[in-house]
Each structure stands twice: as structure tokens, then as C-alpha cells.
Amino acid sequence: MKICMIGSGYVGLVSGACFSDLGNNVICADINKDKINKLNKGVIPIYEPGLEEIVKRSIKQKRLSFSSNISNSIVKSDIIFICVGTPTKNNKADLKYVFQVVNKIKNNLNKYKIIVTKSTVPVTTGDKIEQILKTKKNKNKFDVLSNPEFLREGEAIRDFQFPDRIVIGTDSKKANKLMKKLYSPLIKKGSHYLNTSRRAAELIKYASNAFLATKITYINEIANLCERSNIDVQDVAKGMGLDERIGSRFLRAGPAYGGSCFPKDTRALVTTARDFKTDLTIVNSVINSNKNRYKLLNSRIKKIMNNNFKKKKITFLGVTFKAGTDDMRESSALDIIPYIVKQGGIINYYEPTGPKPEFKNIKITYCPDIKTACKNSDLIIIHTEWNEFKQLNFKKLSKKGKFKVFDMRNLYSPAEMRKDKINYFSIGR
């Protein structure tokens, strides 16, 4: 099938490359010419394990190409996936990029096409897209459907190739048949294919993300209680997770949830519900609890430092919102680091995916390795759970006698740290 992905970021590039790997002809299009130039030179603009290999293989087999000519990419394709960003503006999903694309599609409907929203879009967006496209000239030339994307950064290739479910929101038999054919290699491997109404598919994505954000926030609040009652939150999470109705995933206490999806999607869902005169009190509480978590962690760090940051060296290991990605969107480090700097702390950071431009306006130092970052450190903060942070010899790393470790991902055992006489702090233990 001839496909184009409009928007070649984490979602568009990964799913475009994977669709081409399944034997389709795919154009990954983007208005960012710099990104397209890089891709045409074989440079992958994002960090995503396994992606480069698939992209190179698909280019070689002439099934994958890149273009900044959006109109041309639409004209050449039968299925158009909208994969542009949908950030929040005033707590509402900002659909300006989506509608930019829709207007391009409107003027380039040369034959029947399926228009798919892979971007996360609020309920009724598909209805609005349909209205925009419906002109006399375009009559019967399109179907608009919703196919939300559930991939996780850092695991995106696996998530595409072995999705738990493929959700297709459409009432059109013709479009559903074609989508089922497109996804048939994944369905054959055991993925569930679910055909729902378009609005239901749109809501499935938001409801899923808000639920996962709730699970994280829930265990984070339980961790707060554990810290005050001398209980290990990991025992509690394990005991809860063994109940199959609950499940163990997303029950790991840590920093506030961040990233490109949960914060914006929870906010947008609450706003959508309000538009329908419904109050999602649980999701609203989750948003507030997560906001409070930033403050809570900042005061925890202040306490660990005995209220004294002046000239203290603090090392951050990992600054992205989680391990396995270079994505800084709504990472808790963006809140904690400026707070420490404001209090007078001196920050070194090491990040496996390289230095981050987000910090260019504050005085902090990127270090090329863990050893340099931890040299003479007063406090080492483990912010993400990369494998290379899991077996550190802290005493060798920070030769200072009085250094402390704040492990925000509970990677180490408090008992072993005590045995090694390391001043160790973690979450909910």
C-alpha cells in the first residue's frame, strides 16, 4: 500500500519505518526541512533503539523516502496518517498542526484516500476533519478514521511490531477492510484488532493514558505514606501487583510523571470532559497530585542537603523524562534542576543521549561520562533508570567522604547501601 506519515517525529518516523518494513511504500513527510535533510542523509534525528537499522534497511529496499513536500506526499498516497504534535494550550489540545495538515489534504484529494489521525486528538476531532474535507469536489473521495498510537518511547519498535491492540475508529466498511489488511501482519502475530466508532477510538487513547497516569500517581502517593511509616513501597507494590485485577506494571514509585503524553493528555481530557459538561474529578486530582510532586521532591532534596545548597556540587544522572529516550518534554528535571540552581547549588549532569539545549540558559555543566559528572559530588541524584546507572561504585565515583545519593528510581537496595556506609535516600522506603 502507498502510505504517507505527515509529521515525522517519534510517532510518524517510527510507525512509518515499521510500516515500510512490513512491505508498504511509505513517505515520511515533515515541514521541518532540517529534519528531512538529515533523514535523507541517513541521520536519525531522535534517539530510539533499533530505529536506525529499520530505516536504513527500508531505504535500501526503496520502500521508505522522506519529503518536505507535503502536498506531493498526499497526492502520491492512498492512506494518510496525521502524526503531528498536539501540545496543550490553556489546558486544551492545540490542534493547529492537525488542521494545517487537513487543509493540505483538502486541496490534494486527487482520488479516494483514507485519512487517519494517529496523533492523539480529542473526541470529535475526526468529525471536524470530515467537515473541513467535505466539499462538492471531494465528495466520496475520503474516509476519516482514528487509529490512536500507543507506542512508548524507548520501546517504540517493539510496541509497533507487537502491539497489545490496534484500535480503528470508523463506521466505513471499506476503510476498515483496508486498515485490517494494512495491519494483517501484526494481527497474524496475535495483536488484537478492535474496530470501534471514531469517537470511541479517540477516547480510548485519552482514557488509557489518564488511567496509566493515575496508576503512577497512586503509587507515588502511597510512597509518600511509606516514607513516613517506615514501610518499603516496593513491598507494597509487589503485594498489590500480584493481584491480577491490579497488575504490577506502572506501580513503580518515582519522580512526577512527565513526557510528551501523560501531562498534556490528562489536561486535555479534563477539558474535553468539561466541554461535555462532565467533571473528571479523579483525573483532575491526578494532575494536581503530580504538580505537587515537583514541590515535594524539591523539598525532599532540600532536606537531604540540610537546607544548604551553597557551593554544593550536585550531580544529575539522566535528565530526560525516563530512560531509553532523548525526550525532555515535561521531564521533572526541568523543574528540579532550576530549583537547585536558584538555591545556589552547582550542577553537573550526565545524560546518555547527550547534552540538552533546554538547559542552555541556566548555569549547569554537561559531562561526557558518569565519572566526570560525579567527581567531588556532594549529592548524586539518579533521575532515570538507564542500565548504566544500575551498578555504580559510588565510593570510587565521589571520593569525598560525605557525599549522599538520592535514588529517585529505587535502583539500589537500602540495606546494601547501609552496609557500604553510603548516605542513601530513595523513594517510599
Ligand SMILES: NC(=O)c1ccc[n+]([C@@H]2O[C@H](COP(=O)([O-])OP(=O)(O)OC[C@H]3O[C@@H](n4cnc5c(N)ncnc54)[C@H](O)[C@@H]3O)[C@@H](O)[C@H]2O)c1
Ligand atoms: N511520543 C510518544 O511517545 C507518543 C506516543 C503515542 C502518541 N503520541 C502522539 O502522537 C502525536 C505526535 O507525537 P510525537 O511525539 O511524534 O511529536 P513530535 O513533536 O516528535 O513530532 C511531530 C512532527 O510533526 C511535524 N509537523 C508539525 N506541523 C506539521 C505540518 N503542518 N506538516 C507536516 N509536519 C508537521 C513537526 O515538525 C514534528 O517533526 C502527538 O499527538 C502525541 O500525543 C506520541
